[in-house]
Amino acid sequence: EVQLLESGGNLVQPGGSLRLSCAASGFTFKTNAVNWVRQAPGKGLEWVSGITGSGGTTYYADSVKGRFTISRDNSKNTLYLQMNSLRAGDTAVYYCAKSRLVVVEAAALDFWGQGTLVTVSS
Amino acid sequence: QSVLTQPPSASGTPGQRVTISCSGSGSNIGSNTVNWYQHLPGTAPKLLIYNNNQRPSGVPDRFSGSKSGTSASLAISGLQSEDEADFYCAAWDDSLNGWVFGGGTKLTVL
Numbered sequence: 571e572v573q574l575l576e577s578g579g580n581l582v583q584p585g586g587s588l589r590l591s592c593a594a595s596g597f598t599f600k601t602n603a604v605n606w607v608r609q610a611p612g613k614g615l616e617w618v619s620g621i622t623g624s625g626g627t628t629y630y631a632d633s634v635k636g637r638f639t640i641s642r643d644n645s646k647n648t649l650y651l652q653m654n655s656l657r658a659g660d661t662a663v664y665y666c667a668k669s670r671l672v673v674v675e676a677a678a679l680d681f682w683g684q685g686t687l688v689t690v691s692s
Numbered sequence: 693q694s695v696l697t698q699p700p701s702a703s704g705t706p707g708q709r710v711t712i713s714c715s716g717s718g719s720n721i722g723s724n725t726v727n728w729y730q731h732l733p734g735t736a737p738k739l740l741i742y743n744n745n746q747r748p749s750g751v752p753d754r755f756s757g758s759k760s761g762t763s764a765s766l767a768i769s770g771l772q773s774e775d776e777a778d779f780y781c782a783a784w785d786d787s788l789n790g791w792v793f794g795g796g797t798k799l800t801v802l
Contacts, residue, residue, distance in 0.1 A: 574736075605791070607737075614694060615729070615737065615780050617791035631790050665737065676784035678727040678742035679791075684735065 579686030592666030603669035620674035698794035714781030
């Protein structure tokens with residue numbers, strides 16, 4: 571059974587940093603791209619970032635480019651999101667989502683975690 | 693403002709058929725396939741339809757998807773109370789080089 575378990579969400583001040591983790595199990599981690607998708611309070615889903623199975627190629631939404639860094643450790647079956655220069659607009663539940671394929675482009679997100687809450691506030 | 697446009701709400705009575713539309717542009721729906729997700733607040737979103745009209749294992753055939761040009765739609769037949777949820781369309785956008793989602797449609801079963 572595929573499982574994705576996010577952690578690391580917390581309350582952080584504007585301008586601060588936070589690192590999210592997503593522990594994966596139930597599939598061969600390195601054979602699938604993985605993504606971060608967020609949902610702000612009362613809003614819809616917004617894709618944040620994606621990384622290929624090998625970790626060699628990364629993708630970012632314009633809203634987080636230059637501030638967030640996605641990475642993965644295939645030896646630990648874990649996905650990360652380093653978030654710097656956080657803003658109030660980054661407040662959201664952050665979901666880890668597995669792609670159907672090893673690539674990020676156009677590969678549907680077939681399994682999602684339960685999410686972890688990030689709150690940016692003073 | 694979402695890149696893909698969906699109606700904010702839809703409704704139907706048990707047993708009815710409802711459709712949810714999703715409108716995009718040439719750089720997303722016009723160039724790539726469409727996926728649909730079902731989301732109950734507080735839970736993990738679920739892939740409902742991928743590659744325009746394919747159902748993952750375990751998704752009932754009451755759910756179907758279609759695409760034409762720069763628009764797509766999700767149809768739910770034999771509506772059930774358990775279908776109440778938020779539904780999102782999504783497509784890869786070649787100009788943005790990332791996934792774009794619709795704003796979501798809240799389905800109410802009356």
